[in-house]
Amino acid sequence: MPTQNNDTAAPADPFEENIVSVEARRDAEALIVDVDGFEGPLDLLLMLSRTQKVDLRRISILALAEQYLGFVERAKVLRIELAADYLVMAAWLAFLKSRLLLPPDPADEGPSGEELAAHLAFQLERLHAMREAAAKLMARDQKGREFFVRGLPENVSRVRRVTYTATLLDLMQAYARIRTRDDFRPYVMDRDRIMTMEQALERLRSLIGFAGEWTELSSYLPEDWSTDPAMRRSATAATFAATLELAKAGSIELRQHDTFAPITIRKKSDG
Amino acid sequence: MEESLFEAPAPEEQERMVEAILFASAEPVTVAEMNARMPHGADGAAAVERLRERYRGRGVRVVRVGDAWAMRTAPDLGFLMQKETVETRKLSRAAIETLAIIAYHQPVTRAEIEEIRGVSVSRGTVDQLLELEWIRFGRRRMTPGRPVTFVVTQGFLDHFGLEHARDLPGLKELRAAGLLDNRPLPGAGEEDAHNEENQGEMFEGE
């Protein structure tokens, strides 16, 4: 006889009292160790439901919720990390448990605890049914195992026609290959309104010979590059980088009086 | 009997023809294809039924696969065929369950498979089933996002020796028990608009 299929008979301490027999307790401990073997919380719930030893349609969802919460609690004690979806399920079951235990609040909208419990029971029954169906399917006579196709290719006709074939996977992979080609392209800059540091360096080298006095950096930008904001940004950055390069080489001096003040440069006299 | 230049071959001759056609092909052959290959006026459907009777109880059987026919060795003689057995890639539990869910719930979306199994369908599972040609894409579901659906193929029926998807073991019982319904979580909105379409389309065709 089932011992735990009465929703109203909730034990005082579910984590202690829930598991009645030594056998069931041992089972539960085995579950803890084998947590990686489960395919998610629903799978675990289905396994736990077996300890109730009743028809899935008559299962006590309240008892099951307590078993599950007890499981999560013990996992915590044993410092076993549970994946997030197990914890989400635990939170949901805790909510469901409170719904099942507390008298319904008439102001409360949404489904009742019983409706939610019935749905969970349905999900468990359906998963169980699909597993059984899968097992029956695999137990059928299978081609290449119990029955066989013609083994000898026919070679009776002299007519040979070549047909070309492709599978759906080929087609989809080809499409994916084309559409994702850009993802795999090595990184290249293909914006065209870009001034490179090399260009700026070249320009500065030819101009700097005339700059005996302190001159603002911005005056070195090519005229046609200062109108478009994108081009101005690029030219400014490149020219600034180029001045650093020239300063490092010792051919110019570089100064700025204040933060955000204009940067000025001049040719180093003995450079 | 009418006399005509294009008179169809005698029934026994048609039976021989269907026998040769089915025998030569490793893949199931549709009645339409038989008729297309046989002389004008031949009735492949009738001939293949007679042929099935003739092979009843033999070492080779004539079996129906969807709307096609094939010759297969009798399953009770599988023990003689060890040499012929091709070691098939072992399917994971996830793949087997996914296959069963597609077969019993078709047409079914990926989200529905995940809802039933309670976990996401792992990378490669669907890939593997497509590659085996046991599942294919069905019609898109007419719900928001128009998700693709999956259905089982003739190759699936052939592999598992099924005449129709409706011959799946336990299908009727599962349906009667409401376990093939798409029941949404209470209060989770009306996502079951496609339920009707689901039932109508189920196990039609192929």
Added chain:
Amino acid sequence: MEESLFEAPAPEEQERMVEAILFASAEPVTVAEMNARMPHGADGAAAVERLRERYRGRGVRVVRVGDAWAMRTAPDLGFLMQKETVETRKLSRAAIETLAIIAYHQPVTRAEIEEIRGVSVSRGTVDQLLELEWIRFGRRRMTPGRPVTFVVTQGFLDHFGLEHARDLPGLKELRAAGLLDNRPLPGAGEEDAHNEENQGEMFEGE
């Protein structure tokens, strides 16, 4: 019938067994091999002779090949077998890519295909797809030059097991289903595609 560990199966049963063995074998089977595969005490030589008698005049015959036996379709029905001797080859990459673009983007012009593939589409590729009856001409585009468009055919849908081209999964779905590797496919680079085009639209054999 008495069941004994050492008793040979009944003659009719032995005949069934030989029938199944010959049907499923990829090679002609010697009597010695039959005996080795059948239960102890079976007489393959006698069984295969009875089987040959049974198939006399049928669409399938039991024939001797050297010192082995095989089942073959009757020679007078060879005209039915043309379909069984087609040689299938894989489509070239250029062709499959072009086909994929047409399937996903139909109706699509040649210029659009070239833009998506990033290389020019040779005449041979389009001709081949037209010849396979996987694509056909769609309506002319109402743009300057009124270019022809291409669409996929019913034959295409049949071959790829689709009900409609719009049932093809999109890129996001391909990725979600794990069908799309996130690492570069071998030779996914652009130079490679050009190379291929330069080598002419050669069809790679299997």
